[in-house]
Amino acid sequence: MNPAVVDETEIDRLFKTLKNEAGNGGYFLNPDVDFTKNLVRGLLKNEHRYGYSACPCRLASGKKEEDLDIICPCIYRDPDLNDFGACYCALYVSEAVAKGKKITGPVPERRPPRSGRIKKSAIHILSTAPLNSLPLPVWRCTVCGYLCAREQPPEICPVCKAKKERFERFI
Amino acid sequence: MVIEHVNGEKKGKVMLYALSTCGWCAKTKGLLRELGVDFDYMYVDLLEGQEQDNAMNEVEKWNPNGSFPTLVIRDKKSIIGFREEEIREALK
Ligand code: SF4
Numbered sequence: 001m002n003p004a005v006v007d008e009t010e011i012d013r014l015f016k017t018l019k020n021e022a023g024n025g026g027y028f029l030n031p032d033v034d035f036t037k038n039l040v041r042g043l044l045k046n047e048h049r050y051g052y053s054a055c056p057c058r059l060a061s062g063k064k065e066e067d068l069d070i071i072c073p074c075i076y077r078d079p080d081l082n083d084f085g086a087c088y089c090a091l092y093v094s095e096a097v098a099k100g101k102k103i104t105g106p107v108p109e110r111r112p113p114r115s116g117r118i119k120k121s122a123i124h125i126l127s128t129a130p131l132n133s134l135p136l137p138v139w140r141c142t143v144c145g146y147l148c149a150r151e152q153p154p155e156i157c158p159v160c161k162a163k164k165e166r167f168e169r170f171i
Numbered sequence: 172m173v174i175e176h177v178n179g180e181k182k183g184k185v186m187l188y189a190l191s192t193c194g195w196c197a198k199t200k201g202l203l204r205e206l207g208v209d210f211d212y213m214y215v216d217l218l219e220g221q222e223q224d225n226a227m228n229e230v231e232k233w234n235p236n237g238s239f240p241t242l243v244i245r246d247k248k249s250i251i252g253f254r255e256e257e258i259r260e261a262l263k
Binding site for chain 2: 035039042043057058060091105106107113
């Protein structure tokens, strides 16, 4: 299969899934359907060529462990929605923008530049942090902020569906 | 493919660094076409290895964040992101 070619049925399928998940989680997709579907096409292209759905508007390294922060939804989505009413790509927008009450401009890049990135996964770094007196460690989903106290993070975030590898040790 | 050229009205060197998957990059390219200016563009995500590194070094010279789209006009000014008014103004 040519990874550059993404077929339309696949785009429609993922678009519907994302729309449903957004609705259930209190998020909003950009109401400009053509623009949004084009981003979905980019997500699928990245999934095919890198093996993970890296942000379409950022240059992925091809190494998943270096790009955990920009697997969609990226860890920058929530702060960008708060500050600018849209994620960096504008795949997700705030409620006000989705309802046409506000418009967005370009969102500045929040991800550190190549030279300033932390290479190891957050779990790896934080699991070496000293244990304290709590009976269980507390894990934080880097995508949505969900917290839970258990031996290991869950396989999938029950709130935003991010995978286990995107959790970090919080306490 | 490294640099692609689009013919149009010559307004000095116009170079667009973009990603093939990015929505704002597509909008920027669309705007340049609409304006009918002569420009070059490069999809940095389609390059590999050293070629991609070289391209990123070039992008970072104009935009230390290394983000896309980065539009470089006449080797003098860079416009980062789809800033429609600024782009129209710079290419008047
Ligand atoms: S949520 Fe983040 S990764 Fe997903 S499209 Fe928006 S900016 Fe890109």
